[in-house]
Amino acid sequence: MYKIFTASNCGARSCISPKFLKIMKLTVVLWVAALLQVSAATYAQKVNLSVRNTRLEVVLDQLGKQTGYNFLYNSNMLKAGKTVTISAQNQQLNDVLEQCFKDQPFTYIVNGNTVVIKDKDNTVLTNTSSVADPIVVTGTVTDSKGQPLPGVTIRVKGTTVGVVSGTDGRYTIRVEDATAVLVYSFIGFSPKEVVVGSQTQINITLAEQASALEDVVVIGYGAVKKRDLTGAVGQIKAVDLMRGQPINLAQGLQGKLAGVAVNQNDGAPGAGVSIQIRGANSYGTNTQPLYVVDGIPFDAASTPTNEATSGNNQTFNPLALINPSDIESIDILKDASATAIYGSRGANGVVLVTTKKGKAGQTKVVFSTNTAVSMLGKKVPVLDPYNYANYVNEGYTNGVKYNDYTFYQLPYPGQWTYPYANNQYQYDQGVYQPSPEDFLSPGVRTDQYGNSTNVQGSNWMDLITRKALTQDYNLSVSGGSERGFYSVSGNYAKQEGIVKNSDFERYALRANVGQKLGNWLEIGLNTSFGRTSSNFAKTNSFDYGIFRSALVFPTTYAPETDITKIQNPLSWLSANPYLYVMTAKDNLAAISSFSSAYAEVKFTNWLKFRQNLGINYSANNRGTYYNSLTGEGQAPTINGKAGQSDDWYTNIVTESLLTFDKKLGTMHNLNAVLGFTHENANYGSKSMSATNFPDDLTGYYDMGKALTPGKLVSGRGANELMSVLARVNYTLNDKYLFTASFRRDGSSKFATKNKFANFLSGAFAWRASEEKFIKDLGIFSDLKFRASAGRTGNQAIAQYATLPQLAAANYPIGGSLQSGMAESTYNGPANPNLKWETTTQYDLGLDMAFFNNRVAFTIDYYSKKTTDLLQSIKTPLSTGFQQETINHGWVKNEGLEIGGKFLPLVSGALKWTIDANISFNKNTIGGLDHDQFATRLWNAADYVFIQRNGLPIGAIYGYVEDGFYDNEAEVRANPVYANASAAIIKQKIGEVKYLNLDNDPNITDADRTIIGNTNPDFIAGITNSFSYKNFNLSFFIQGVFGNDIFNGNLTDVTLNSIGNIPTFAYAGRWTPETAASATWPKVNNGYTREWLISNRYIQDGSYARLKSLTIGYDFVKPFKGVEMISLFTTGTNLLTITKYNWFDPDVNSFGGDASRRGVDIHAYPSSRTFSLGARVSF
Secondary structure, three states, rough: OOOOHHHHHHHHOOOOOOOHHHHHEEEEEEEHHHHHHHHHHOOOOOEEEEEEOOOHHHHHHHHHHHHEEEHHHHEHHHHHOOOOOEEEEEHHHHHHHHHHHOOOOOOEEOOOOOOEEEEEEOOOOOOOOOOOOOOOEEEEEEEOOOOOOOOOOEOOOOOOEEOOOOOOOEEEEEEEEOOOOEEEOOEEEEEEEEEEOOOOOOOOOOOOOOOOOEEEEEEEOOHHOOOOOOOOOEEHHHHHOOOOOOOOOHHHHHOOOEEEEEEEEOOOEEEEEEEEEOOOOOOOOOOEEEEEHHHHHHEEOOOOOOOHHOOOOOEEEEEHHHHHHEEEEEEEOHHHHHHHHHHHHHOOOOOEEEOOOOOOOEEEEEEEEEEEHHHEEEEEEEOOHHHHHHHHHHHHHHOOOHHOOOOOOOOOOOOOOOOOOEEEEHHHHHHEEOOOHHHOOOOOEOOOOOEEEEEEOOOOHHHEEEEEEEEEEEEEEEOOOEEEEEEEEEEEEEEEEEEEEOEEEEEEEEEEEEEEEEEEEEEEEEEEEEEEEEEEEOOOOOOOOOHHHHHHHHHHHOOOOOOOOOOOOOOOOOOOOHHHHHOOEEEEEEEEEEEEEEEEEEOOOOEEEEEEEEEEEEEEEEEEEOOOOOOOOOOOOOEEEEEEEEEEEEEEEEEEEEEEEEEEOOOEEEEEEEEEEEEEEEEEEEEEEEEEEOOOOOOOHHHOOOOOEEEEEEEEEEEEEEEEEEEEEEEOOOOOOEEEEEEEEOOOOOOOHHEEEEEEEEEEEEEEHHOOOHHHOOOOOEEEEEEEEEEEEOOOOOOOOOOOEEEEEEEEEEEEEEEEEEEOOOOOOOOOOOOOOEEEEEEEEEEEEEOOOOEEEEEEEEEEEEEOOEEEEOOOHOOOEEEEEEEEEEEEEEEEEEEEEEEEEOOOOOOEEEEEEEEEEEEEEEEEOOOEEEEOOOOOOOOOOEEEEOOOEEEEEEEEEEEEEOOOOHHHHHHOOOOOOOHHHHHHHOOOOEOOOOOOOOHHHHHHHEEEEEEEEEEEEEEEEEEEEOOEEEEEEEEEEEOOEEEEHHHHOOOOOOOEEEEHHHHHEOOOOOOOOEOOOOOOOOOOOOOOOEEHEEOOOOEEEEEEEEEEEEEEOOOOOEEEEEEEEEEEEEEEEEEOOOOOOOOOOOOOOOHOOOOOOOOOEEEEEEEEEEEEEO
């Protein structure tokens, strides 16, 4: 029977580029062709055969080699057959068989990929050495849960007779006699032997192997068994990745592997993440790992920006284009032995993503659905209207008391009321009106002059957040035979954000097909298409950020009736948060097509050639509009602000790989790879902005409507990477393992003298557990020592940094300025001497297991040093340039990683598995001529992060507070104020004192010191998994310990304006009565307080979190045609133990910028989620 596959073509929007359409057309053609190959070639094998007077047994052997079909027959009885003469060129197998069995005394039947030879009286001619009556054995093979196991090999011990269980686990086999022994084997399960005896039905249950040593681990340009690894590679499988039901794969990695630090930039749906493997190697370039999907490097267009998006640091996560349900496993290469094969892009580690493909057997259909509800996990309480009014009154009172205060404007609906006595108003006794008590009973109030005021008040955080719904649906169809496989899947996900009008939506399709064309050629295609849409809320920003506004905007406003009250006049860049969240538009639409095709030629069983072709295209379009009711677009000064921007990226990869894999004699095994790769990447962007719109009806869809055009910017670039590579793995006597790799990269990003670089590595491992004296101890199930060393590189700099770049400029001619072009002052002078960053890494590893692999550990110590750091430095104005890109300085990382797997319960109905890891890393900067600083956190901020020899990346530099001035005596004790006026002395009482670290009595820059470190002492994770019959339960605890967070949110807590403040700041304010316990200065609206960047903003970011808890139940074969129904419920971010007093300690407002990690600037908080899901297998 032929299987028919169809493909439909869906319409594309007109905005999709012609280049993308061409790529998609090519993809569709390859997809359909590959599918047709799977469906047709499996059932219509082509045969080329020419024999003359040849025994039938020889002919059948040749047919088996050509087609991969199995032939079952009795050798003795087959001798009665006639010789065969046949000449077949490109004929179907069925036609050739008809010719072979013409006029023969027996016939044949075809069952799947097996041809059974039978006598014409229906006796099966089984391939045994005797013609005695055989015994027919049938049965079913299942796992410990009763699930059928397809693909189990059942063989008669000592013979070549064997069968494979079907998709339902059933099998039938003929044995010679009752003494025969059946051997049942399956990857991942312990083999079992059974003597047939008088049994004709044998049902077998196979137990999962306690050891994962036979698991296959993907490495660069190949795969090896875990037991044969010489490098440091971490692996996470699909079942572990999907715990917690993550919408993107990066979330599923957090805390799961030793040495891998995953931080979410914020909690927004589809938001970016930052991944660091074994610490940050640099602070001037990208420190994110290289992602490789099914062997092809993966990248995507950047998040587009324009003038309208200024201040919004939210980023798009390109990994969100990949559906986590499509992933089979993720392997992370950490040491140089594993990463050097990727050369100039391996310094930050490599993440290898392997997607699912079909397996031999009947077609398998799987449908899954997951629905979740998310809510704000933690709130930062601010002053309600009653306490806010008291706070304003206190600020006024203290302003009069300490500063001879001149009143400022009050926030709506307040106004000052002054007592009238002695024929004049007593301005020094003003109070907030309505009174604080009025806000306890909202309603209309009428003052003594007959003016009516509607007293309401708002809880802004409640108004801008919600309980958000997430929907995730997946459908996959997969199957195959010994000759080919196919897997097709689709996904739809819609994730609402806990902030209103923020969300993430994804459509994803993937097809993975492969087909053997004879015994020597295999072809395949893996293609995917993804489309996402994200609606951003403005976070990670001081510039009208939504959470900043919810913090500082007065709670005395009503949310909708006061629609004209857009901006708090005394709170810088603070907008009505409810109007903002309901009217601001910031949408990012992204599309991606990622395809890889291959052809593999098998010359012999030990030599093959593979040609890979990868095509990666992505495009992002962003539209932003702030209408006249938002701070950015408020009337009458701006009247709407709009922006549109586009980024696109395409990369074509070709790889030619020759692989040698052969066992030489009984003691030697050699595996070698030789390859050539070439990548050609192109990218471009454009953006426009405008203001002053006649109305808000069309927003960014009609930019020409604006009366005031803004900037129009466009750009385009390209780069190429050409490489040769080689790796050799040699094993001696299954005990001593050697690995050596080499790669030579040539990059267009560098000038001619430094365009090429070589990257080498070597590794050795000793499997001591194979030594007799270790075996005799009876202690170790596995014991392996590893050592490696090597060099990798980093080329992550802007294209054309080595060349002079032109920009528009004016120059004087004839006494007047003329327009023209000149070398860009911003990008800096050309630097033809730029070269690669180089990372040299050493690793010592130990793998050991005890008690039949029920307790296993992997321990690695590493030391790596990155030299010739690529960074931009500021240049003197006299040079005519603002900055220059150079190689300068080094960074060193040293660390220890420990991973463990424990199986406390492995037999019986109850099973328990524990996976745990812990990682330590120390980071150090060196080789600098003088101190440097990372980019400011915001325009008005000091330079917070210092780069100094001997300090880590992430060292925070600032002042140290020394309590408060409690009285006049303490103020005058400071030499600066010893002779100050009484007015100055009075002002300083209740203000912050800063520690003086030098002999100068004034607080100056010389009094700054190291006040924090955003690097953790260690990170850890532990997963417990339980199963009892059909029930299963797992929970995952993740933690980060010893790191500091720069809480930039607190810089808005000034206590000297009418902006609102958190309740903890008001409770901890200085008063004469609370001086001994105060943690914040006095409230004072009449004093311009000089806040310095100090240890006040440094908080302990350590936390331990119950990241996920899942409970499920499996219904095995509940209905005919249904293999299993799994029901599960999951909770994420259920409990967090931390001293951090803001929303979430897992925060990173500047994303992948290693020089400014661990900063919280009004980030989008993470959510607590509860989900219910089901998975049905047919």
